[in-house]
Amino acid sequence: MTAITVELNGVKVVDDVEPRLSLADFLRDRCGLTATHLGCEHGACGACTVMVDGLATRSCLTLAAMADGRSVSTLEGLRGDPLMALLRRHFHESHALQCGFCTPGMLIAARDILQRHTRPDDKTVRHELSGQICRCTGYANIVKAIVAAGQKMPQEPSPPPPAATSQS
Amino acid sequence: MKPAPFEYIRPKSVAEASVALGRRGATTAAIAGGQSLIPMLGLRVALIDLLVDISRLDDLKAVTETPDGVWLGSLTTHSQIEDGKTPDVFGGLMRRVAGQISYRAVRNHGTIGGSVALADPAADWPCCLIALDATVRVVGRSGVSVQRVADFIHDSYATTLTTGDIIMGFDIPAPKAALRWGFAKVARKSGAFAHSIAVVTAAGKDGPATVVLGAAGPRPRPMAATANQLAVPATTEEQLRAAIATDLDANFEGLDAYQKRMHTANILRAARDMRTQ
Ligand SMILES: Cc1cc2nc3c(=O)[nH]c(=O)nc-3n(C[C@H](O)[C@H](O)[C@H](O)COP(=O)(O)OP(=O)(O)OC[C@H]3O[C@@H](n4cnc5c(N)ncnc54)[C@H](O)[C@@H]3O)c2cc1C
Ligand code: FES
Ligand code: FES
Numbered sequence: 001m002t003a004i005t006v007e008l009n010g011v012k013v014v015d016d017v018e019p020r021l022s023l024a025d026f027l028r029d030r031c032g033l034t035a036t037h038l039g040c041e042h043g044a045c046g047a048c049t050v051m052v053d054g055l056a057t058r059s060c061l062t063l064a065a066m067a068d069g070r071s072v073s074t075l076e077g078l079r080g081d082p083l084m085a086l087l088r089r090h091f092h093e094s095h096a097l098q099c100g101f102c103t104p105g106m107l108i109a110a111r112d113i114l115q116r117h118t119r120p121d122d123k124t125v126r127h128e129l130s131g132q133i134c135r136c137t138g139y140a141n142i143v144k145a146i147v148a149a150g151q152k153m154p155q156e157p158s159p160p161p162p163a164a165t166s167q168s
Numbered sequence: 169m170k171p172a173p174f175e176y177i178r179p180k181s182v183a184e185a186s187v188a189l190g191r192r193g194a195t196t197a198a199i200a201g202g203q204s205l206i207p208m209l210g211l212r213v214a215l216i217d218l219l220v221d222i223s224r225l226d227d228l229k230a231v232t233e234t235p236d237g238v239w240l241g242s243l244t245t246h247s248q249i250e251d252g253k254t255p256d257v258f259g260g261l262m263r264r265v266a267g268q269i270s271y272r273a274v275r276n277h278g279t280i281g282g283s284v285a286l287a288d289p290a291a292d293w294p295c296c297l298i299a300l301d302a303t304v305r306v307v308g309r310s311g312v313s314v315q316r317v318a319d320f321i322h323d324s325y326a327t328t329l330t331t332g333d334i335i336m337g338f339d340i341p342a343p344k345a346a347l348r349w350g351f352a353k354v355a356r357k358s359g360a361f362a363h364s365i366a367v368v369t370a371a372g373k374d375g376p377a378t379v380v381l382g383a384a385g386p387r388p389r390p391m392a393a394t395a396n397q398l399a400v401p402a403t404t405e406e407q408l409r410a411a412i413a414t415d416l417d418a419n420f421e422g423l424d425a426y427q428k429r430m431h432t433a434n435i436l437r438a439a440r441d442m443r444t445q
Contacts, residue, residue: 002176018173019175019176020173040169041169041207041210042169043207043270046271049273055277056273056276057277058203058273060169061202061203061207061274061277062277063202063206065176065221109272112273116272128272130271131270131271131273131274131359
């Protein structure tokens with residue numbers, strides 16, 4: 001077993017994990033955070049995408065042990081994030097989901113795209129989204145939602161997620 | 169997709185990591201970005217007793233402009249190169265190559281050292297680094313060695329690395345004059361491993377050309393006849409096609425008619441790309 005300390009959605013989490021445990025399984029099975037979905041478990045579908053130290057990350061391709069000392073944000077932790085609120089509204093208005101399985105990963109990836117590209121066009125969004133698989137929508141409405149959210153986005157980059165508060 | 173159990177350690181230095189990797193009686197592996205190794209462990213095509221996490225070793229993170237070119241530590245990620253956070257004396261070639269490897273979330277963690285160590289025949293960095301005539305620095309139980317990447321990778325997923333060896337990084341020589349380059353890739357979808365990778369470079373207006381083709385055989389190969397033909401003024405497409413056919417036959421075995429057409433088209437695309445610069 002390996003002792004880890006992770007700042008998870010702003011809260012300090014201490015645990016003892018098997019080295020082979022993926023970050024995704026750690027989040028879902030040990031922390032009860034089930035917004036992070038698992039589609040392929042080998043990096044191809046993007047359903048499991050979370051933020052680790054501010055970088056979009058496949059949680060199926062990261063070991064929980066490797067996240068020791070890092071700060072991890074999942075969709076649950078971005079509830080109060082203004083950019084995520086904007087994206088949620090546009091996903092809703094553009095009808096950018098059907099079954100919803102891909103949606104958590106889509107939202108995290110979409111937020112990452114808008115943080116790196118100002119007002120991205122259709123082509124940029126499509127290229128950047130090529131690592132996120134959706135089996136329902138045909139992507140058109142997802143792309144539309146992200147482009148629309150980009151148009152509405154304030155010019156300044158969004159503030160970081162809420163500051164850490166310790167809990168032991 | 170759950171790996172079999174293994175032990176995990178995170179040594180504090182390269183020397184300590186090298187000793188751990190050489191642990192007697194154990195199958196060991198270093199992990200950098202984990203973007204190839206974790207799926208391999210999950211699929212159980214790799215089975216190990218001990219995983220040595222080298223991803224936080226500062227000695228493998230150095231990135232500097234040297235008198236002769238650029239030094240990239242093995243832990244340099246694809247994203248860092250894509251975002252221009254590493255010195256670019258290659259006219260944007262490395263940025264272009266980095267930006268279309270897999271997807272951003274994978275590029276944020278995948279490293280240039282991991283890519284070359286794995287030596288996947290369809291990986292992008294081996295092809296690019298061979299075209300740039302880069303050397304790799306390896307530290308291991310028998311000391312430090314420096315080899316050309318072209319010699320370091322000797323077969324499909326096979327390098328000269330032995331137990332306990334760690335790639336420190338890459339010395340990439342600066343071109344003698346402004347680099348002109350072309351890069352073309354055939355893949356089923358953006359971000360997927362390629363069926364053909366072509367890198368074409370030339371230093372300055374009249375410098376000799378280099379052509380390297382990847383994903384066509386066990387390892388990327390330089391295409392000498394094509395490079396020579398490219399350097400001839402007013403070369404026609406017909407002549408280039410003939411040179412490519414010669415190179416494909418000389419360097420790769422068992423290509424079918426479709427593959428030959430695909431590689432030819434891809435090299436021509438990269439060459440056209442370079443000629444417009
Ligand atoms: C969905 C997906 C698509 C991809 N598409 C592409 C693509 O199109 N083109 C492409 O080039 N790559 C692609 N990759 C692979 C990606 O580029 C990997 O990041 C890279 O191959 C390995 O780098 P890593 O740092 O993650 O290595 P790891 O997975 O950590 O390690 C890979 C191997 O290298 C060894 N190793 C790592 N670092 C060192 C070192 N410093 N010294 C000695 N040995 C070391 C490890 O022991 C292991 O055997 C893709 C990956 C995924 C998941
Ligand atoms: S579950 Fe991680 S990328 Fe598919
Ligand atoms: S909405 Fe069903 S997979 Fe995307």
